Amino acid sequence: MVLLSERGGGDWLTLLLYHVLGPPGERGVSVQRPPTGPAALPSEIAFLLAEGVDGRLLVRAAAAAAAAGTDAATALLNAGLIAESAYYEALARALGAPYLDGPIPFGLGLRFPDSLVAGLAPLAPGSVSPWVLAPRGRAIADLLDAPGRAPCRAAMPAITSPTRLREAVFAAIPEQVADHAAHDLRRRAPERATAPEPALRWLLVLALAVTAALCLCAALPPPLARAVVIAGQILFLAMAALRIAALAIAAPVEPEAVAPLAEADLPVYTVLVPLHREAAVVPDLLRALSALDYPAAKLDIKLLLEADDAETASALPRDTLPARFEVITVPPGGPRTKPRALNAALPLARGALLTVYDAEDVPDPGQLRLAAALFARLPARTACLQGRLVIDNAGDSYLARVFALEYAGLFDVLNPAFARCGLPVPLGGTSMHLRTAVVRALHGWDAHNVTEDADLGLRLALAGYTVGDLPSPTFEEAPARLGPWLGQRTRWLKGLVQTSLTHGRRPLDTARSLGGLETLCAVALVPGTVASALAYPVCLVAAAWSFLVLEIPAAPAFLDNLPTGLAITLFGTGLAALVLPALAGCARRGWGDLAQSVPWMPVYFLLVSLAAWLALIELVRAPLRWNKTRHGLARTSRSGRRARRGRPATPCDTARGPDGGACASA
Known part of the structure; x- marks a missing residue:
């Protein structure tokens, strides 16, 4: 599309179509040489000289725009060198257009997000103009440089600031904005959105499927049942090994x-x-x-x-x-x-x-x-x-x-x-x-x-x-x-269950779209995180009972020993998958003092398990509850970049502090 500054004539209907169809905001702008004086100012800010704005500020904005490869109006406004409302009021005067600062009487055809994306909205009949325009970036220069602009002032749209237009649109059609924010994904891609049905229905279906599978395994001949158990152990072992393998990368x-x-x-x-x-x-x-x-x-x-x-x-x-x-x-x-x-x-x-x-x-x-x-x-x-x-x-x-x-x-x-x-x-x-x-x-x-x-x-x-x-x-x-920690972790795990149910409705299609190793990774990180948290206390108690109280029997045949051996391997691998990444992370960050707390992690994951069970309960009773976490309560800061309660942040006493390393305040 040819830029307006290259057109002959002052056809404002063409101008409006340009603003509706053309991309708003930042457009492709060639890098300019820094201006050397007010006479060299770009048109989108040069008119401000007549408004009494300090020319030194305008030269500064033009130089910043040239260095950044953008327009001078955006550089001026984003740097806070002039208030947005003052700029657009001056722009309206320069264009000879009405300026709307108070309530905006919109007409038919107002849409979210289209009207805001275009920066153009219709006004009610009898208003000062048929349209209201909130131009940004290079569009401002196009308006100011359009040939024949002066004879067509009667047809010129009213001007307002982008902030005022957005506030007015949100106030005029809040239902449209709220509906778009809440339901656009469900309308356009329902297969990828959380199902509107209650989660209890899906959890019951899942529970019935697991129960049926367990009953089927119990009814199988011993060799076949053992094969099913071994296959399940290998699957969980592969998911744990995936986390450990990350250490070698x-x-x-x-x-x-x-x-x-x-x-x-x-x-x-x-x-x-x-x-x-x-x-x-x-x-x-x-x-x-x-x-x-x-x-x-x-x-x-x-x-x-x-x-x-x-x-x-x-x-x-x-x-x-x-x-x-x-x-x-x-x-x-x-x-x-x-x-x-x-x-x-x-x-x-x-x-x-x-x-x-x-x-x-x-x-x-x-x-x-x-x-x-x-x-x-x-x-x-x-x-x-x-x-x-x-x-x-x-x-x-x-x-x-x-x-x-x-x-x-x-x-x-x-x-x-x-x-x-x-x-x-x-x-x-x-x-x-x-x-x-x-x-x-x-x-x-x-x-x-x-x-x-x-x-x-x-x-x-x-x-x-x-x-x-x-x-x-x-x-x-x-x-x-x-x-607060339990509320936050409950919400996170509840969301992982929601994600698992959403993308598990068609498991074969999902696996086909992802691929083999990608599917294993997704299962390990999303439903696997929840399943392992739910089962962790049971497995921990069973392992402790077996290792510390009971004697592990040795069968004469290798295949008979394989499930027991895999169970022991899986237990050790699972603990390693929880602990070793944390140790490696401490090593990479230089957190030698924190590494001493790694033995607490098995106890910590008991709390994660509690959160997982609470997440299932909350998913049924309050699936959309957002457990809010309060902030601004920190008393220490390892990096020295965060404010601490009672006093501002200060640099750490050690050389590693600013990079997140050891800090005396911690």
């Missing part, structure tokens, strides 16, 4: 080995941050997001609030946040889950890449640059990069300490190994970096799944995409007390 490339992209080559990056009752950590969150080492003109940070969360809303300094921060209040509706909030913001994401952070996260400042560089050199089928989640408050309690060990094994050992092999990876709910187009093609997150990260990881694998490793830490706060 070499550590992935380190950040220093990745060539960074030039600023002009960096893509626009969207950061989604769902917030719910998080007023206590808002200051720390804003500091962490402001510290991201990424061009401000290419950042699109969206803070997502629930409609009834007045406390968090009041903690956000909306009036002083630069335009790269956008506060979005999700319309009320069900289910009240994190993925529903993400779905409401996904259509509005302007970045080619996006990531999700939780409220308490402190990502490494260079994480976005590293992810962009890795995506640029990886094939398109690598749709996601999983960052390294690091528990930072391990010194708060024994529970937090073992939680940190568990995360070290998962995110520093298992996930990188599975990613190198192209196997399904259990995504974390945060610091997962995604190609925006792929997430949209998969219709976003499952709003009815309370462990949306695991579900998305499996859907990526089923669609033929792979997940890569992002060797960049994000420091998190773990629950230090049993009650």
Whole structure:
């Protein structure tokens, strides 16, 4: 499509069609040479000189835009050099168009997300104009540079700011927004969405199938029954061995080995941050997001609030946040889950890449640059990069300490190994970096799944995409007390059951789509995690009774001894699969002091088992309940990057502190 600045005439109908059909937000912009004075200012900011804006600020914005390869208006607004409302009011005056700042009287044809994606919405008959327009990026220069603009001012659309348009659309059609966020996946890909039927039905079917299988095994002749038992033991042994095999895979490339992209080559990056009752950590969150080492003109940070969360809303300094921060209040509706909030913001994401952070996260400042560089050199089928989640408050309690060990094994050992092999990876709910187009093609997150990260990881694998490793830490706060930890882990395991039931409705089709080894990995990481947690206490007690009280009989024939031998092997392999990744993770992070707590892990997994049984109960009684975890309670910080309760974060006393290593405060 030919740009408007290259057209002859001032046909505003053509202009409106351009804004409806053309991509909004950041467009392809050639890198400009930095201007040397006000006369060289780009048109999208040059008109501000007549409004009395300091020319030095405009020159600064133009230079930043030239360096980043973007437009000067976005650079000016995202850097906070001018308020968004002031800019668009001045733009309306420059265009000779009405400016809408108060209520917007929309007409027929208002749609979510189409009207916001286009930045164009119809106005009611009798309004100041048939349309209201909220232009972004290069579209602003196209408007200002359109030949013949002045004679057609009577037909010109009204102007408003993108924030005002979005707030007005959300207020005018909240039901459409809520319906899209909650049900778009179910409408477009019902086979990949959580079933609307009660989970009790599926659990009963599963229980009946297991009972029938056990009865059938009991009725089989002894040789055949033994063969079935051995086959089951080998399957579980293979799943445990998969975790141990990850230890032998070499550590992935380190950040220093990745060539960074030039600023002009960096893509626009969207950061989604769902917030719910998080007023206590808002200051720390804003500091962490402001510290991201990424061009401000290419950042699109969206803070997502629930409609009834007045406390968090009041903690956000909306009036002083630069335009790269956008506060979005999700319309009320069900289910009240994190993925529903993400779905409401996904259509509005302007970045080619996006990531999700939780409220308490402190990502490494260079994480976005590293992810962009890795995506640029990886094939398109690598749709996601999983960052390294690091528990930072391990010194708060024994529970937090073992939680940190568990995360070290998962995110520093298992996930990188599975990613190198192209196997399904259990995504974390945060610091997962995604190609925006792929997430949209998969219709976003499952709003009815309370462990949306695991579900998305499996859907990526089923669609033929792979997940890569992002060797960049994000420091998190773990629950230090049993009650909050149990609620959080119950929700996670409940979501794994939901994911298992969703993608297990057609097990043969799922296995065919994944492949053999990929299916084994997915079974081990999703339903296998829940099944092993449920069975862990029984197996532990049975093994202790057999080893410590009873004598293990020796049969004269090898085949008769094989089930007993495999049971002993499976017990030892299972314990090793729990402990060894954590030890390897400690070694890679230099956590010698935490490695001493590894013997507590068998006791810790008894608590995981309790959470698994509670998850089954909650899945029947309250499948959509989101057990909220309070943040901002940490008393220690290994890295020194997180604020601690009672005093701000300070650097650790040891050289390894900033990298998550040993810290005296822990």
